[in-house]
Amino acid sequence: MEELVYKQLNESVFQETMENGLKVFLLSKPEMAKTYGIFTTNYGSIDQTFTPIGKNEKVTVPEGIAHFLEHKLFEKEDRDVFQDFTKLGASANAFTSFTKTAYLFSATSQIEKNVDTLLDFVQDPYFSKESVDKEKGIIAQEIRMYDDQPDWRSFFGTIQSMYEKHPVKVDIAGTVDSIQEITKDDLYTCYETFYHPSNMVLFVAGNIQPEEMMEQIRSNQAKKDFKEMPEIERFYPEESPSVAKSEDSIKMPVTTAKTMVGVKEDVSSLNGEELLRAELLSGMILDFYFSRSGEFYEELYKDDLIDDSFQFETELDRQFGFTILGGDTRKPDELAERVKKMLHSLREKRISEEDFTRMKRKKIGQFMRALNSLEFIANQFTHYHTLGVDLFNVLPVIESLTTEDADQYVEHWIKEDRISVFKVLPQE
CATH class of the missing domain: 3.30.830.10 (Metalloenzyme, LuxS/M16 peptidase-like)
Structure with a gap:
């Protein structure tokens, strides 16, 4: 574990890269009652075309799949993970952006158990055809809700007028039609490619003891097996510097x-x-x-x-x-x-x-x-x-x-x- 000292700000961050490649950063704030943890993968809505791990040819997955995958990770075969956090007195959430997907919690107690819960549910995917089909209806409703919001339409409309080919022009949630194409196998393909620990970062900040927390994270990760990960190949269309529409x-x-x-x-x-x-x-x-x-x-x-x-x-x-x-x-x-x-x-x-x-x-x-x-x-x-x-x-x-x-x-x-x-x- 290495300590990064920032004298100008009077702050210290402890960092370590786990054997599986996961990068961990800890910021101790003992004066705070709350602790906040966020587990992020370097994978967002623009990463539609890539070479899946173990494959030789690139694929293009349906629009909105990164956001869909975020939703599905909370649902396990026997439970909803939100309930696990609630039982531990924590508030949990997640978000998908153009380039990242993040899972997070905040809590004032049982921090160690909450960190384990965060790591464990993200690193243990479960997708079934039935649950995927059910989720399509839920996300389609979410997309229609945003389609009725003038602020959201003006934001994405502006991006779409600027970009002709780049996937940043596509709504992060995809379209009602595109999410219908998503399959269980698509989700596993994206998960196995982008959710390897070496493509992820864990940051925990708040009322924690860095040495104890880092040891706990080491122990958590040592119990899990991950194959070695080659560098991810992502592909994006060539985009003109000029706007698509004036x-x-x-x-x-x-x-x-x-x-x-x-x-x-x-x-x-x-x-x-x-x-x-x-x-x-x-x-x-x-x-x-x-x-x-x-x-x-x-x-x-x-x-x-x-x-x-x-x-x-x-x-x-x-x-x-x-x-x-x-x-x-x-x-x-x-x-x-x-x-x-x-x-x-x-x-x-x-x-x-x-x-x-x-x-x-x-x-x-x-x-x-x-x-x-x-x-x-x-x-x-x-x-x-x-x-x-x-x-x-x-x-x-x-x-x-x-x-x-x-x-x-x-x-x-x-x-x-x-x-x-x-x-x-x-x-x-």
Whole structure:
């Protein structure tokens, strides 16, 4: 077991790679009553085409299978795993993203038993044809529910207008039709390929003794047999840097339109820290201009183009990246044109040293406050780890950013052929 010491933050993380390849990270917070554990596999909705372990030819599985698999792991032959956690006084959950699937719990007691339960249920799959067929109806209902939500439709509609071929354009849950194609054998194929311990990370944070917890995890893993794992071969279609559609829209039963402006990011040449720097700079620049205290936000608000639903986000990950801005508006066309014009104008604008110093201080403050949350630490540490970045090294990276970095980033950021507009319009 190795101790990683971060003097600037007065934090220590204990790490060890188990003999089967599982990477374990422990953060002791004895002042906390709660403990949070998250068990994550580097496998998400975009991983549709791959070479199964033990096979020579690649396969393409149905859309939404990673999310489907997440649901099915909680169901065993004789019980529902949620009940196991409830009996131990824990709250359990799971989520699937574009690139990861995670299983988690939080509890204030019986932590050792909860950690064992987390490891054991994820590492012991059970799928039957009957239970798979039953789950299709449940997930189809979930998909239809999201299809009725304007915010969700505008988010994925924007991504679909940006991406032509990449599976990031597909709803994480898949479609009602695609999940009907999923079989028990498909689930086992995906599980055996992506749920090997060497493709997974366990992070436990809270009121724990690191030495005792690590020994318990070693003992848990030593009881299980896993074959040696070759590197996973994943395949993604070639995607143009340009957006698939410069504009698209749908009509829904809404009283107020929604306008979203998407910027398709080029992450093809970025490694771990470069990806982090791009994510930080994008977030800081958008916050400076488009947050409620920003110059652009005030201008849009005064002109009655936006309300307090206006928001923005940037997501940069392996294989894809995008920025989305927008919200409710009574003037969808005008808002789209104004936001596009503002984004293009960033090249001509220069952020002063004084303003940039303020931006960095704000970012540092947000980051330091977030470190009070066990969930934030565990989730983000795991996320950044898969990208080759250490969460606790984010602070020095923020401190190292300069106005020159911001200028250089903006220079290559906004291009007309990488911008797409998506609108949700009221039905006539």
